[in-house]
Amino acid sequence: MRTAGRTPAERTPRFALLGPLEVRDDLGRSVPVSAPKQRGVLAALLVDAGTVVSADRLADLLWDGSPPPSARKTLENYVSRLRRLLGPVSGGRIITRSPGYAVEPRDPSEVDLLVQSDLAGRAQQAAAGADWERTARHARDALALWRGDPFCDVPVERLRREQAPHLSEARLRLRELALTAQVMMGDHHGALPDLRRLVEETLIREQPWEMLILALFRCGRKAEALEEYHRVGRVLRDELGVSPGRGLQQLHRLMLADDRPASAGPEGGGRRSVTVTGAARQLVAFTDGGPPTFHSPHSPPAGPPPPARSDAGRPTEARFGPPAVIHETLALRYQGLPAPRTAADPDPARALRLLSEWNGADLPLPAISALLHRPAELVRRDLDTLAARKLAEEAGPERYRLPATVRLFGRTLSRSGPDDDPPGAALRRLVGWYLRTAAEAGNLIHPYGRRPALHTVSDENPPEAFNNYREASVWFANEHANLISAVRAAASAGEHALAWRLAATLTGYFHMSKRWTDWIMVAQIGLASARHLHDGFGESALLLSAGRAYDDLRMYSRSLESLDQAVAVAVGKAAADQWGEAVGLLCLAHVHGPHQTMVHHRRAQKIFRSVGNSWGFALAQIELGRAHRWSGDLEQAIACHRSGAAILADLGDNWALSLAHLGLAEDLLAGGDHALAAAACRQTLALSHEVHDRHTTARALTFLGQSYLRVPDLSAARGAWTEALKIFEELADPRATSLRVQIATLDATAAISS
Template sequence: MSLTELSRKVSYSKGYLSKIENGDKPPTYELARACDAALGTGGQLLGLVPRLQRGLMTFLPSQLPAEGADFVGRDRELRLMESFLADGSTVVVVSGAPGVGKTALALRWAHQVRDRFPDGSLFTNLRGYDPSNEPIEPTEVLDSFLRALNVPLDSIPTTMESRASLFRTILDRKRVLLVLDNAYSVRQVRPLLPSSPNCLVIVTSRRSLPGLVAREGARRVVLEPLPEPEAITLLRRRIGATRADSEPEAVEALAAHCAYLPLALRVASEWVGSRPRRHLTDMAQDLASARTRLDALSVEDDATTAVRSVFSWSYRALPTEAARLFRLLGLHGGAEFSVGAAAALFNSTPREVRRWLDTLSSMHLVSEVAATRFRFHDLLWLYARERAQAEESAESRKAAVGRLVSWYLRSATAANKLLAPAWHPPLVEGPCPETEPEQFTDYREALNWCELECDNLVAASRLAYDHGFAALAWKLPVTNWDYFHLRKRWAAWIDAHEVALLSTQRIGDRRAEAWVRNNLGIAYCDLRKFDQAFSHLRESFIVREQLDDDWGRAWSSYGLATTHQAAGELERATVYYENSLVFFEETDDLLGKGLCLAGLADLHRVRGEVDQALATLRRAVRLFRALEDRHAEGYAATKLGATLREAGRTQEALDYFRQSLAISRQAGDRQGEAFALDNLALVLHESGQREQAQDHWLRALRILDELGDPRVNDIRARLSTTDGVPPVGEQ
């Protein structure tokens, strides 16, 4: 292939390529990617770019967690794994029942052999058996691994296949150790396997993962409970040799009742250690009799039954307040929770509940994952739920859920007021727990809280619905709409609002139903599912007409306007914008007025009425500035830039697009950031700066692809039709 032909395919100038060919310029990471795509070399050129030139730092990843100080035995398994490595095996699967010590063994061996892998170590929890989350996707793990390998964020590909290819390229001829913990399936693991025969991958799973054995030649270690002598050794270490040796038969009984499972043994020994004056024989008898209390949890030939017995035993040793907190936490919608949420469930203060959380943590019934956040082990969370069902009355459970959801509602209200101060959601009254809601000092703090709690907020709506709090169930998603809209969390947005819709219909609150349908319509419009969008928005409009809710009708009309505009029905969009604007002007609703003006200006621009579009947009910007709504101002800045571009005022257009880009990034508005990048790329391309344009389009594509935004296809279309730039799928 000639230099001229290569220049056309990769959209780099012939002169630039000639300088690289002659050694006058170093090759860049971006050029290597483009050449790999054009030549079909599958990442080989990328691997040849010097590390520092690719922006990679010189430090190596070292992600292995610390191994447990009380690891016992497993000599046979360790020798077996060592023999696998000596035979040249590159993938070792450790499988077995929950609580059997798979992770502990994997980490033990990983630390023993890590010095043989001088290029670093990687670790991830694949969440294969997490009751509150789906197993983590390989795409997300690859993103984390590539960052750990010092790949710049803007150089990480968007698709799983591309990330896996880059991952394999970087690890080619390297000696890296990987531990993939808690895998759910072969599909989850396979994209994470390097191709280098010098790497070692240790996988743990409750499944045997036969596909890895058959196709990748993985070697398998099936982990059984500890042999009795090793189980007793573990107990002796944790409760003290003197005490254990004084009642050896009781120690044997304790180990047997724990089914020799390391998890059960550790929880049991913690409880024994906290009661130094109790006889071990009595405690062993207590554990033996626990089976009658847990018959409903028992399964024949299921070793986890013993684990539940140990949980029960530790639970019953808790102080009254800590035990009640433990079971109430079982009502929480997610395994991870904050101190504030726990306090709401307990109807107490964060300070008091923190004391009992520390008690639970010290007995390994919950784990502290951050300064104010805790997490259940999956089996313990299930057990706590069962205890709540068994020991709390229906009235008590309902009251606790009401306090929790009300706390989330009030906290979400505080957060969303900072995210969108000009917005006025419906009333948020509900049961008022003693616990104060979260308070936020600034925008970023509020946004971070919403990010952490997003899944819990959706789960809280379901809890409210299930426990008869229909009003809370619809108010929570509607209150959190600003966050959903800002971050484009469409799945959570729709899931929560579907629950909200059922709630409004259950109680016959048509005004609330109209709000929920309005929000659903906007979500579906964003996703370009116009049939669903129009269905919800029209129903919302009809209901509000029937209720003589003029303000609500104006917002439904605005939603219909934006949806008609997105669907290309400009005349209908104009009518709905103008109808909404009349009411917003009468009521002096500045936000509604500004948004309608921005929409109408867009329509003027499309019709070629540039002067009218600019005048209308400047009116909108003045309103947004009066509201101090930077997010809305950034939205208008993008439209101003687009209009100035149409008018041929290139530099002014660039200034507005850059302003919009800065505002969007500051606000955490990733879709707005992508739109600003797209528009910047158009102007740069038209002014002959094609390399920069392509870079901006690729950044926009990555963002929209990660969001799951259907507009990503628009960017792909631009890239595929801009004078020799290859289609995105070929890059």
């Protein structure tokens, strides 16, 4: 699909900031920029691409307001090295121009920030004209540029503070536009999961609530829609002291009147206003009649289309097909697709039918190959053919999706042809591929964590291969939404063995990323699937996973309930799971009193020693050290933490090693050795940065601030705490509240002293 005349959104940007900083050469190969200060310089220039950034501004950013006397000369060296590293083409984009430097792209498509800005403007313009297909396409193209948190690997805190808020707001607006367009084009069921997530993330924004309520109403779930209206009313009153806005009120009145025509005809799916206000009757109206009868070009003429299957965990929604005019257009394009003559020929019609069952985000090519059970080269040709007829879109390099209207159309097609799979086969292959690839990635980011045995269907297609921790981490971040959708889809389709295994396999990733809401939701779905199969191993693993998430959130009663059940199931005959029992005991120690904590840790150590698991034994040493500190025996606490750290250093597990050094820092702080405590915190920070564990980074910064406070160095303490607070707030960690109080107290003390 690399053709001339492609839009900027379809090219890979040379410079990318919407996630980890990334630079690519002319062949699309990544050019690593490993030096932190050079990354900082490049990021600062890219934020204002095309504009000169003064040397004073760059120095101020790089040294956080306190540049050294040699800053200008040092900055010249950074820029010079950066140009050499990037080569004559990419490096040539960095120019020197008084009073500083600039990145001058040859084309706006070279910088992802510029591409996003352009696409966002186009999406907004299309929405203003009620052109929902264009709105959806531009908004999704812009969202596809996001690969993670901007500036996450750029050590320029000031730049992150300045830029991250408005970038987050831009991303949020794009999500709103994409989901609004999805609802307006009739994909109500498909939009619901993402709308619910958006509503929970942005409780006081009314637009997501309007779309959620509208989608529920159009799905025939009027009672739920009314309940959501009452809920948003309570939220707005409690948080802002206001009533729902005019749009929500108008939608509420229409629902109470049930003013919904039996069929809106072609106009019901055409151009509509973006808001409920002034056009609510048009918004609520939608095609309730079934789509026209359609015959597949590769199978005998069928009668009226059967109800759409729920192979991908999707409720039946045949009556919510695309509007009639759009349906007829898509039918003509579909009828023109070439039929395969042999099994080795492309079959784009089959690809469309099977892909239409997927409700998640855009898929990478290897995942689609697994879903279709065909070689990647054939699948690429299928997708090229579909894209040429505007029946598929390339969302990014080697990533594809069906537009919402095409997906709805695909679900109305007959599945009775000899070339189609048995019901559920495509979903099993897709989820199996995600399970196997998640296991491969998990082996790198959490190498000594345990994963369940793979399901047989995961052997059908080879997983992605990863060379290092970073590649695995980026894959998890990119596929986060699809992994959650895969768990949901498998559970909804009755593929419970796949559902609980994938949910359990994701525990290590969630433990590292701290995305607690999704973690708990996935664990609960997996737990229900394991219980459905009476699988004690799966039940214990998912109870343990949920318990760890609740413990992180300091929801100790719920954590205790889950962990007690996990240990009980692990020691039962149904599971006989020594590993699960030992890890459950370690986790229980977090929520029990000091005496019971010691008992749990020693039992866990005994189990790990008996099965020869040195990694588990080292973790038990770390937790035992914490118990000794609680009981006041600092000498034993330090010995346990150093012993655990030595084992983990030999194993090469930097994630667990960072926890050992963090425990040691707490011991030294408690003993009043602030200099050694600060050194242990810095060791922790180096390790946690290496494995991208932001939660441990924030905890280490908190303790580092405490060590500075004892020196005392109030300015350094505040700096460390402020950085930690930012991470805790981004992770929605409850520790943010107490840290905010500590900073306020510190400021008050400083004010009184001055």
